[in-house]
Amino acid sequence: MDYILEVNNLRKGFKNFTLDNISFKLEPGYIMGFIGPNGAGKSTTIKLIMNLLKKDGGEIKIFGKDHIKYEKEVKDRIGFVYDENYYYEDLTINSMKSIVASFYSNWDDNKFYQYLKEFDLNPKAKIKTLSKGMKMKFSLAVALSHNADLIIMDEPTSGLDPVFRREILDILYSVIQDDTKSIFFSTHITTDLEKVADYITFINKGKIVFSQAKDDILENYAIVKGGLDILNEDIRKEFIGLRETKVGFEALTDNVNKMRKLFGDKVLIERASLEDIMVYTVRR
């Protein structure tokens, strides 16, 4: 199997944080959501993939090639969108475009101006005069205008209103209709991913909790609701995460059949959302 992005045993240590031997793979034609709470290691992983940070160990392959040995070739086929605007604020959209375009071998000016029109962006506007959403759209227009095969996005929807977010997700969805392209998309807004992602990689405290197909995750995990009377120390250990209130408990499980056998009709078993999975796993 040829993977568009392959991360194996990636390691990076800081004073107060370690990215601990993480591994995951992304196939062509899919969107992978990269979720985790703030400080879990999402941005660090993306910076390592983009070679902005130097890895301490492990391997990163993009389009089947080492991301440092073939850095130029690989980056020519990557579109990137970061969580904030890193473009030169004093430049106009046009000037910034002309700088960026000169680095790419497949830059498509027509496509870029088509996106500007679609996003309602004035090419003569200075970047500093754009709102956060517009800056994000500009970044997206740049990322999509050089026929990139892999789009890497670090929290592109954070701080945006639901209308903007939906627009961005629709664009991503249309990009993925070409089954040679893939999107790797970090976020802590899990509802965005439930709409568009095919795979979910969940990172917490620098470790991968899981990296699986979204449908499998949503099928395997469930929320169990019941009264406090059925809880004891052994039962508590059966859950991934547990929340107890005065009237009862809510817990996350990844073994629905076992729960049914254990509790029968005494509990209510409901579908878990990605947010539930993230919150209960982080709290455990």
Add this chain to the structure above:
Amino acid sequence: MLGILKRDFVLMISSKQTIILLIFYIPFFIMIADSFMPDILYFTIIIFYSYLMSILSFSYDITGKSKYIMNSLPVSRRELVLYKYLSTFIYFVITVVYVGVYLWIIDAFNFVSVDYFNLTQIANAFPVLMILTGIVYPVYFRFEPKIAQIIQMLVMVFFFTTTANISFTGDKGVLIYLGKLQWGHIMVIALVIYVLSFVLAVKMYDNRDI
């Protein structure tokens, strides 16, 4: 290479502060040079402008995080360093042309009588620029822009103090001993410094977190 130059020029002409600096520093130099360094005015202006143009692009990273963008584009870190070192020569040529035209206009209109093309001073300025940028570039490639800016200012202050010292003390100053070196010797020293500086900068930039 063209991409890097394009970025530097677009940034240069988009900044009002830079344009003001490039336009008004020559009259400023002429004013102060009249009092204590008329002989090396042309030399000083050439050095100052080419040095300024060479390090200016680093200063845009001080307030922003545009380094993330540059390092995410299809260009390797080694190439970024190499282009920076090569661009010094291009800035030097541009400076000679710009300063030449500017001073020619000043001279032609009889505002002040100044050199607008002096091959000896151009030849003397070249190794000095290589030494100055050779000291400052690795600092910018290794440290955060704010720290690097402080160091480069110290280099600039050192250079101008030394230049003024040469002017003031003439053949009685300690620096006269440098005068015993031939241009060729200085050029070789400058080249060695510049190449070593490049190797060091590549090594440091290649291994650091952005």
